[in-house]
Amino acid sequence: MSAPDEKDLVERCRKGEDEAWRELVDRLGQRVYSVAYHFSLKREDAEELTQEIFLKIFENLHRYDGGFPLVAWVVSLARNLCIDRYRRRKRERSFRFVSDDAVAPLLKSDDDPAAEAIRKERTKLLFWALSEIPEDLAEILVLRDLDGLAYEEIGRALDLPDGTVKSRLFRARAEVARKVRERHESRGPGALASLAVAAVGFV
Amino acid sequence: MSACREVDRLIAAGREPEFDAHVEGCAYCAEVHREMGRLAETAAALGAPPLSSSVRSALYEIPTWTVSCEGAAELLAASADDGIADADRSRLSSHLSRCGACSEAAAVLEISRELAPPEPPPWFATKLAASTFPRRAADSARPGKARGSVRRWILGPRGAIAVAYAAALLFMVLGLNPADLARKAGTARLEQTARSGIQVARNTVLDRFGAFQERAFRTFEVVKGRVGGYGRAALSTALALVMRNDTSRRPSRPRNEDGSGAWKCNEVEIWTWRAGSSPGGRA
Numbered sequence: 001m002s003a004p005d006e007k008d009l010v011e012r013c014r015k016g017e018d019e020a021w022r023e024l025v026d027r028l029g030q031r032v033y034s035v036a037y038h039f040s041l042k043r044e045d046a047e048e049l050t051q052e053i054f055l056k057i058f059e060n061l062h063r064y065d066g067g068f069p070l071v072a073w074v075v076s077l078a079r080n081l082c083i084d085r086y087r088r089r090k091r092e093r094s095f096r097f098v099s100d101d102a103v104a105p106l107l108k109s110d111d112d113p114a115a116e117a118i119r120k121e122r123t124k125l126l127f128w129a130l131s132e133i134p135e136d137l138a139e140i141l142v143l144r145d146l147d148g149l150a151y152e153e154i155g156r157a158l159d160l161p162d163g164t165v166k167s168r169l170f171r172a173r174a175e176v177a178r179k180v181r182e183r184h185e186s187r188g189p190g191a192l193a194s195l196a197v198a199a200v201g202f203v
Numbered sequence: 204m205s206a207c208r209e210v211d212r213l214i215a216a217g218r219e220p221e222f223d224a225h226v227e228g229c230a231y232c233a234e235v236h237r238e239m240g241r242l243a244e245t246a247a248a249l250g251a252p253p254l255s256s257s258v259r260s261a262l263y264e265i266p267t268w269t270v271s272c273e274g275a276a277e278l279l280a281a282s283a284d285d286g287i288a289d290a291d292r293s294r295l296s297s298h299l300s301r302c303g304a305c306s307e308a309a310a311v312l313e314i315s316r317e318l319a320p321p322e323p324p325p326w327f328a329t330k331l332a333a334s335t336f337p338r339r340a341a342d343s344a345r346p347g348k349a350r351g352s353v354r355r356w357i358l359g360p361r362g363a364i365a366v367a368y369a370a371a372l373l374f375m376v377l378g379l380n381p382a383d384l385a386r387k388a389g390t391a392r393l394e395q396t397a398r399s400g401i402q403v404a405r406n407t408v409l410d411r412f413g414a415f416q417e418r419a420f421r422t423f424e425v426v427k428g429r430v431g432g433y434g435r436a437a438l439s440t441a442l443a444l445v446m447r448n449d450t451s452r453r454p455s456r457p458r459n460e461d462g463s464g465a466w467k468c469n470e471v472e473i474w475t476w477r478a479g480s481s482p483g484g485r486a
Binding site: 014016018021022025026029030031033034037043046047050051054055058059060061062105106107108119122123126129141145146147170173174176177178180181 | 222234235236238239241242243245246247248249250251252253254255258259261262263265266269270271272273298301302
């Protein structure tokens with residue numbers, strides 16, 4: 001959808017057209033919910049956050065000028081709200097102790113239970129590593145790799161140039177990889193096989 | 204396998220191409236690079252958590268129970284003049300409960316409607332008229348000014364205070380207590396104001412009366428003292444005249460033994476002490 005179309009959609013929402021608002025919810029609801037879920041890793045919190053974010057969107061429709069993609073504007077609002085809500089307890093939030101229930105909605109069902117268990121453990125490890133690296137790096141990795149935003153959209157949402165987005169994304173991935181390696185090494189030689197141990201339980 | 208320090212520099216600088224080149228000859232960094240790949244695959248494989256239909260329906264309903272900030276401004280403006288429908292009022296209050304900025308704006312608008320105009324003091328109108336219409340003030344200074352000055356006095360601050368005192372006194376004398384009237388009217392504030400006004404008036408009257416009484420007593424005492432003093436003097440003189448045969452006036456000054464009267468000033472013996480001398484040359 002082009003920027004003029006998005007501007008037109010927002011204008012119709014501002015005029016009170018129900019259909020336009022439903023279209024906006026259909027188009028952005030899933031993405032906003034993903035952002036909220038990746039921040040909270042709890043279904044109830046994510047649903048509450050999603051409603052808060054859409055309330056914020058509705059109340060601030062007049063601020064959108066069509067200068068950049070609507071999704072970037074919405075993600076920017078969502079991010080600010082999530083940070084307001086979670087910044088204080090981000091470091092002790094569930095990222096450190098990610099439960100199976102938290103990652104289950106993110107995993108596609110697999111016929112092979114062992115493979116599914118490995119992916120579950122690796123996903124939990126990913127969220128643990130995200131909690132260990134600097135916040136500005138982690139959020140770019142989440143927006144790019146988990147939420148699937150384009151570089152331009154991330155740059156607009158975070159008010160950063162594309163080059164900085166790419167550079168930070170690379171650093172974020174590298175830091176996460178190093179954290180995972182350090183964790184394995186600190187657990188000794190056998191720890192590298194921890195993912196396999198998780199899989200053994202299903203065999 | 205020891206950790207490579209080069210990777211720190213390359214990662215901190217965000218220099219991906221150099222890192223890729225470095226990976227070729229460094230086992231540690233190659234392992235990090237492989238881990239990055241695995242994590243990227245993991246992240247890419249993650250699906251988005253599905254948005255439930257109930258939440259989606261709740262999102263559809265948002266415009267039915269709240270308004271945007273600009274909608275709130277319009278409803279606030281409309282509610283000040285013509286009033287708004289109950290549904291709009293509900294949506295507005297819902298928004299105000301969430302939005303601090305709009306809530307503050309609503310409070311300010313409400314206060315602006317509640318403010319009462321300031322009441323000028325009683326003499327302000329007269330003063331204003333006098334200063335605004337000098338001709339009228341000049342007219343009042345002409346021959347008929349006696350009447351005008353009385354009116355000015357009545358309308359002036361002193362006149363207003365005097366009238367207030369007189370009215371309060373009259374009320375008290377007639378047994379009409381303004382506080383009772385205010386209580387009957389059911390206005391507690393008016394009652395309190397009336398009570399304090401009566402108290403002030405009563406205290407003022409009592410003070411004035413007390414001062415007047417004290418001044419009258421003083422004056423009476425002075426008059427009584429003077430009358431008593433003169434009366435006693437006159438009575439004693441009359442008695443002396445009646446009781447004595449010789450009514451000639453006695454000399455009030457001391458006399459010499461020979462009856463020549465008081466010493467004259469030049470007859471006063473003045474002496475000074477000298478060694479071996481005595482007053483009058485007497486040894």
